[in-house]
Amino acid sequence: MSPTTFEQLYQQREAYRLPLYSARQVAKLTGLAASTVQAWTRATDLHGALVQPASPDGLSFLNLVEVHVLAAIRHQHGISLQRVRHAVQFVREELQAEHPLAQHQLETDGVDLFVRTLEDDNLLINASRRGQITIRELVEAYLRRIERAADGFPLRLFPVYASAPGFVPDGAPAHIVVDPRVAFGRPVLTATYVPVDVVVDQYRAGDAVLDIARNFNLPAAAVEEALRYELGA
Numbered sequence: 598m599s600p601t602t603f604e605q606l607y608q609q610r611e612a613y614r615l616p617l618y619s620a621r622q623v624a625k626l627t628g629l630a631a632s633t634v635q636a637w638t639r640a641t642d643l644h645g646a647l648v649q650p651a652s653p654d655g656l657s658f659l660n661l662v663e664v665h666v667l668a669a670i671r672h673q674h675g676i677s678l679q680r681v682r683h684a685v686q687f688v689r690e691e692l693q694a695e696h697p698l699a700q701h702q703l704e705t706d707g708v709d710l711f712v713r714t715l716e717d718d719n720l721l722i723n724a725s726r727r728g729q730i731t732i733r734e735l736v737e738a739y740l741r742r743i744e745r746a747a748d749g750f751p752l753r754l755f756p757v758y759a760s761a762p763g764f765v766p767d768g769a770p771a772h773i774v775v776d777p778r779v780a781f782g783r784p785v786l787t788a789t790y791v792p793v794d795v796v797v798d799q800y801r802a803g804d805a806v807l808d809i810a811r812n813f814n815l816p817a818a819a820v821e822e823a824l825r826y827e828l829g830a
Contacts, residue, residue, distance in 0.1 A: 612778055612782075613657060613658045614659060615658075615782075616651040616654045616656060617656075617777060617781060617782035618782065621634075625758060626756040626775060627664050628668060647667065658777040658782060661775065662743060662751050662754055663699045665739060665756065666699070666740065667681065667698065668757065669732075669736045669738070670732060670736070699751050700749065700751075742771075743755075754775045758773075772818065772822035772823070773785070773787065786822075788816065789813060791815065796820055797828065806824075
């Protein structure tokens with residue numbers, strides 16, 4: 598690879614560190630309450646932030662991916678923030694990584710470290726759910742929503758933004774994607790990279806779903822997914 602290519606790659610990846618998102622936007626993309634995202638990204642007198650914000654002005658795509666992974670454990674109400682904080686800190690130290698929950702190592706040896714630290718033996722997520730999902734299975738399902746480069750760097754996220762309690766995102770529709778190189782990191786429709794808010798604006802202006810689909814060369818299911826994301830319908 599030439600030096601110029603390395604430089605271009607570096608410049609492209611810097612986009613992943615820009616403060617593109619507010620806590621409220623990250624909350625919407627991860628199905629969490631804004632107060633939860635704020636708590637995870639804010640330092641206190643006793644503790645540093647669970648997720649270190651890109652800047653005081655906002656959160657980066659890498660921060661978004663970290664919150665996305667942490668969102669998996671919100672399905673188990675018995676896990677205290679203190680335990681989560683301890684697990685994240687342990688993985689950060691063991692993997693020697695600035696963003697351990699966003700980086701590729703988590704998908705290899707890191708999940709074991711994270712789960713072993715977080716779990717008490719066979720702690721179950723959502724014991725009332727059919728099949729009973731363990732922390733490991735739920736975290737791995739969320740990790741599969743992250744598209745990575747060959748070297749493991751996270752490139753795109755297919756967000757879980759409307760998950761009900763017990764929801765496991767494996768195999769869920771991937772009509773919406775977040776890529777900081779496209780539309781300044783706004784959620785876009787995977788098929789054509791049309792921003793979700795553009796599609797929703799057309800709907801609010803009175804256009805029918807099928808007309809919007811034809812206008813943007815999209816499947817109707819993608820337009821409906823955009824409406825569910827933006828309007829909660």
